[in-house]
Amino acid sequence: MSDPAVELDRAALRRFLRERYPFVAETDHGPQAVAAGECDRCGHEPRMVQPCGPPPADLSGPATPDWALGRRCAVAAGVEGWCDGHADEAAEAIAWLQALPVEADDIARLWWIATGEVRATPDAARRARALLAGS
Ligand SMILES: [Zn+2]
Numbered sequence: 001m002s003d004p005a006v007e008l009d010r011a012a013l014r015r016f017l018r019e020r021y022p023f024v025a026e027t028d029h030g031p032q033a034v035a036a037g038e039c040d041r042c043g044h045e046p047r048m049v050q051p052c053g054p055p056p057a058d059l060s061g062p063a064t065p066d067w068a069l070g071r072r073c074a075v076a077a078g079v080e081g082w083c084d085g086h087a088d089e090a091a092e093a094i095a096w097l098q099a100l101p102v103e104a105d106d107i108a109r110l111w112w113i114a115t116g117e118v119r120a121t122p123d124a125a126r127r128a129r130a131l132l133a134g135s
């Protein structure tokens with residue numbers, strides 16, 4: 001049996017994702033701006049931003065230095081999730097999150113696979129290969 005993760009051309013996947021989904025290339029917000037992983041509040045969406053305000057009281061566990069929120073939780077936290085001095089950045093980040101394509105969560109997870117930060121599951125490897133094959 002071959003390992004589907006090994007067959008994946010990660011460099012090609014990075015090129016493809018950057019072209020098709022430019023948001024992955026941004027360094028202020030999105031999968032490159034945070035540590036790879038799931039939202040520290042709900043645990044069910046990839047991390048996208050780290051608001052600068054104190055960690056929300058309802059994080060799923062103790063706040064680590066790289067705690068971050070997924071798009072839904074960050075939008076739900078709103079501008080109050082950031083400190084008063086960064087209200088402009090907060091509004092900008094929230095607008096950015098709201099403009100993401102619907103499939104952005106899947107794409108962010110694929111990005112971390114493409115960079116090697118996260119190991120591909122067989123399902124994710126299949127999805128990546130299908131994208132690269134143009135289907
Ligand atoms: Zn969340």
Ligand SMILES: [Zn+2]
Pocket residue numbers: 052053082083084085086
């Ligand atoms: Zn701030």
